[in-house]
Amino acid sequence: GQSLEQPSEVTAVEGAIVQINCTYQTSGFYGLSWYQQHDGGAPTFLSYNALDGLEETGRFSSFLSRSDSYGYLLLQELQMKDSASYFCAVCPPYNQGGKLIFGQGTELSVKP
């Protein structure tokens, strides 16, 4: 099976850098994804790592280390609008349906 663990809450100030970690126990997966959710609305795709290493997309970067069963999302130059919940997710291998398995989510609060 798959389980993903994230901190429940993180607080940071505007302009700062914050890292949200995701550790996982899984029998295998295609890659690690990150989704953002504002106020219980639609999860929106942020970033994806198929291979180990860092992927950068503007202010957001994501990292994966399969050997350490660990990944993180890095948010730079934090803005108030970044206050949201962030979920890591994996797609299990060999499944026919294309489902995503989500972590519990990290609520990020950005303070002025």
Place this chain on the structure above:
Amino acid sequence: EPEVTQTPSHQVTQMGQEVILHCVPISNHLYFYWYRQILGQKVEFLVSFYNNEISEKSEIFDDQFSVERPDGSNFTLKIRSTKLEDSAMYFCASSERRTNPGQGGSGYTFGSGTRLTVV
């Protein structure tokens, strides 16, 4: 930007009643999904649907749940006899291809959800 549309946005129903949640996936997408999120908890997979049949379902998706694609555009989730614990946000999603929906470029898109409250 194409959207997945869900209606209604809120639904209140009495325990034991049937509810149908509606979704209009993105028009050229072939794979359809339902997820749910109990307040304050993670998003959980319910079911995936392709070529007019269920591809995979979770243990949550028991006999009280069913899905249909009644026409070329709608994708519905029915709960036959609602329970208090069915209260949650229900998200529909669609993708244009099956391979690794977690990857950007697969077009995997979530709708804004239906908040179901069972009283």
